[in-house]
Amino acid sequence: MNTHVWQTARPGDILTRPKALFVHKGLYLGWGRVLHNTPERGVHISSIDEFAIGKLVTIVPVADDTRTRALNNVNAGIPLPQPYDFLRNNCEHTVTRLVADHPHSPQLFWWGFGIAAISALALAYRANTR
Numbered sequence: 001m002n003t004h005v006w007q008t009a010r011p012g013d014i015l016t017r018p019k020a021l022f023v024h025k026g027l028y029l030g031w032g033r034v035l036h037n038t039p040e041r042g043v044h045i046s047s048i049d050e051f052a053i054g055k056l057v058t059i060v061p062v063a064d065d066t067r068t069r070a071l072n073n074v075n076a077g078i079p080l081p082q083p084y085d086f087l088r089n090n091c092e093h094t095v096t097r098l099v100a101d102h103p104h105s106p107q108l109f110w111w112g113f114g115i116a117a118i119s120a121l122a123l124a125y126r127a128n129t130r
Helices: 050-054 066-077 091-100 106-128
Strands: 014-019 020-031 033-040 041-049 058-060
Touching: 014 033, 014 050, 020 050, 020 066, 020 091, 033 050, 033 066, 033 091
Parallel strands: none
Antiparallel strands: 014 020, 014 058, 020 033, 033 041
């Protein structure tokens, strides 16, 4: 289904696909292989079709220096093996560790921020209606 991706993505590009309320991310290694992190297998390498699980894969091109850094980190074995942890080592942490040398998860941050903001608004509303 996503076999065209390996023909247009360059090694070091970030691949994404929908996953429930989040976006699943992986690093394209070339030759149809993707390094990513899942709850079932932790950090591992799979085919694009395994990464996609039948969903549309989007290519996020990265700058050449970022591509080189990410691939050098993969070759140095930095991400392997590491188990999945939703809060500290999810797919986005894995990709940002490779491309930016420090793990972070903007999606997790914004979901947490949104939940905190809604909770604060609900508490303020409740306090004002008493």
